[in-house]
Amino acid sequence: MEHPENDAQYTGLNVNSGVAQPPSVNPYLQRRPRRKPLPTASELVEGILKGDVTMLSRAVTLVESLAPEHYNISQEVIEKCLPHSGKSHRIGITGVPGAGKSTSIDVFGLHVLKQGGKLAVLAIDPSSERTKGSILGDKTRMEKLSTHPDAFIRPSPSAGSLGGVARKTRETIVLCEAAGFNNIFVETVGVGQSETAVHSMVDFFLLIQIAGAGDELQGIKRGIMEMADGIVINKADGENINAAQLAQAQFRSALHLFPPTESGWKPEVLTYSGYYELGIPEVWDMIDRYFDFVTKNGYFDVRRNRQARYWMYETIDEQLRRHFYENPEIKSMLESSEADVLANRRSSFAAATDVLDKYFKK
Numbered sequence: 001m002e003h004p005e006n007d008a009q010y011t012g013l014n015v016n017s018g019v020a021q022p023p024s025v026n027p028y029l030q031r032r033p034r035r036k037p038l039p040t041a042s043e044l045v046e047g048i049l050k051g052d053v054t055m056l057s058r059a060v061t062l063v064e065s066l067a068p069e070h071y072n073i074s075q076e077v078i079e080k081c082l083p084h085s086g087k088s089h090r091i092g093i094t095g096v097p098g099a100g101k102s103t104s105i106d107v108f109g110l111h112v113l114k115q116g117g118k119l120a121v122l123a124i125d126p127s128s129e130r131t132k133g134s135i136l137g138d139k140t141r142m143e144k145l146s147t148h149p150d151a152f153i154r155p156s157p158s159a160g161s162l163g164g165v166a167r168k169t170r171e172t173i174v175l176c177e178a179a180g181f182n183n184i185f186v187e188t189v190g191v192g193q194s195e196t197a198v199h200s201m202v203d204f205f206l207l208i209q210i211a212g213a214g215d216e217l218q219g220i221k222r223g224i225m226e227m228a229d230g231i232v233i234n235k236a237d238g239e240n241i242n243a244a245q246l247a248q249a250q251f252r253s254a255l256h257l258f259p260p261t262e263s264g265w266k267p268e269v270l271t272y273s274g275y276y277e278l279g280i281p282e283v284w285d286m287i288d289r290y291f292d293f294v295t296k297n298g299y300f301d302v303r304r305n306r307q308a309r310y311w312m313y314e315t316i317d318e319q320l321r322r323h324f325y326e327n328p329e330i331k332s333m334l335e336s337s338e339a340d341v342l343a344n345r346r347s348s349f350a351a352a353t354d355v356l357d358k359y360f361k362k
């Protein structure tokens, strides 16, 4: 290969010719035996209903899979699990990176499990789409929970649009509930759109904040505070206690500016320390009171019904979009239309109309 660095004129380091690569890293490598055959939908459902975590994990993997052959079987499993789902407390947990989500989920989770039952921790991570790996819901981040026999931790599905990732998490909730998980935590990073997605699948939305970050009230701007059913200020320990209490007062007065919530519940603001495990029962007491409150006044069901309707339309939107963009004719037409638009040969509107007409076979 020609390297410009090896030119006689070039005064920097030369490039060595190196050695030839062997044809394969290990020519003796044996093909691994094929994975176990895919269980059928009924086998999966049977396993899930028995609380078999291996079957649950396999079903979740199918839900998350992008392979078309997995779609039908996963939908069948969800359909059959649906009548056994719904009996849980679904709690969304958000906060900026470093707010202490994983530390807190670890202790909140143990607190919940002390009261009996089982806990699933799921995640929606918008960044995983770009990084192809997810940071949320990672077992290594929740040390105590990850070894607990009654906890199931699943990182964020990593492929697809936020809408697609969120739908998969929602379907995973159904499977977990059918497997007997009566507490579901859905974690997300408080930096973007994903809070709205999480909010649309949980009963209680908990916003974790920290004092002294200088931007305590930034949640107001992004509309996240309006979604919160409870705001908790973490790291209320050591020298940070006063700052945390000050932030608590600020949040309380900021909440007065908001119109009353639809549920009639007044979002509370508490301080706690996830790391030193201070104030945990108080936070959980608030959440229990919320569930009592909305169960009695009927809002619990109103919210769940509305979410079910929302997800129906979300799924329609997503499938329509996918059907459109994955159509091979449309794909190639989009390429040429895009080139036309960029070269000013055609207006954006006219080009879009052409493509849509083709799709709808006008």
Ligand code: GDP
Pocket (backbone or CB within 6 Å): 095, 096, 097, 098, 099, 100, 101, 102, 103, 104, 234, 235, 236, 237, 272, 273, 274, 275, 276
């Ligand atoms: P996440 O990014 O929101 O999941 O945050 P982590 O749980 O990873 O916590 C970020 C950092 O804050 C870690 O270094 C934690 O040890 C620390 N941290 C978490 N909770 C507390 C707390 O209650 N008090 C103090 N002082 N530090 C904490």
